[in-house]
Amino acid sequence: MTNPLRSEGEAFRFLLGTLVYFAAIAIAGVINEWAGLVVFIVLTVGVVWWWWRSRTPAPPAPAAAVRQSPEGERRILVVANETVGGEPLLEQIRQLAADGHTRVLVVSPALNTPLRHLASDEDPARAQARERLDRSLAELERNGVQASGEVGDGDPLQAIEDALRTFGADEIVISTHPEGRSNWLERGVVSSARERFAVPIHHVVVDLGDRSS
């Protein structure tokens, strides 16, 4: 739905719609109270239905331009947040990085609440993401993996796109909680990433509740 106050033209059309809506209710209400109620209900349902139908999903964004890695170097982009220190993820990174000349970039999206996002209050989210990232990098270092890291956008897809523009990964690893507990899986982040980016994408499930992992 278009914000009716984004432009004068939109606001003018919104005014005309409001005029018709209330005029119909008022006329019916003056004739008969119950008729006014019926018109109110019918029009309101109609408006809600029209609004629901007019909500069109955003067109898929074009695949990000991927910078080519230097000859002989393999670049792996890891995107994870709460699961960033999970053993399955670390194992996957170790396997991918075992092949000699490999660079690993770990991106920890600064997950934020919708209200804070709307108010551009990102500092606490970035600070928390940074803490997780630092712990993850320290863990990788202990396992002998050369890695750098950065805090990314709160939207994981946007964080991947941002990282691809500067890092140019050959492979992407996305780490999530298991199905049913993962907000990213519910939002289809992994499948959207596969559609959006022309880079092999590995999905690692980390069950933080599983002590063996």
Next chain:
Amino acid sequence: MATVDHAAHPPVANQSSRVDARTLGMFLFIASEIMLFGSFFTIYFFVRVSAGTPWPTPPYHLPVFVAGMNTIILVTSSFTMHWALQAIKRGNRSGLKAGLSLTFLLGLTFLLTQILEYSRIGFTPHTNAFGSVFFGLTGLHGAHVFVGLTLLAFATIRAFRGHYSEEEHLGVEIPGIYWHFVDVMWIVVYTTVYIL
């Protein structure tokens, strides 16, 4: 050795994820206005529906016809406002000046009529709950009209001083958005307070 790129300096702001400042401002404005008018309408519905106060409370009555004429005046002013902006978008400066002037005069007529209505209506905000709610809602809207007229006055003066062009007319667009919003609120107020 593992490194963290952001350690030496503050992280670069991710503009791609932030809400545009003008959009955010408009959202906050809408939210604050919804809460403001919503609180007044809550009182209105409480007084009229929950408390069962007769509306209007006898022996008073509301000047429905005069307010109806005022509604037509205000809605007409939205058309002239829209005309003014469309005119400058096509480079028609005469249309811009005429549209803004007419909008200002129509808005002023609305406000003066409202003040005249107040002086003759026969009750005050102190009379009873009905009077308090009536003056509260219509007065709140009147204050918005006054703000809108102030914005329109600036825009009109600037138009006569040669400001605005086909490309640069944000100074007309923003008052126009606000003016339409004020009109929308009046339609809601008129329908609920005067007619239903």
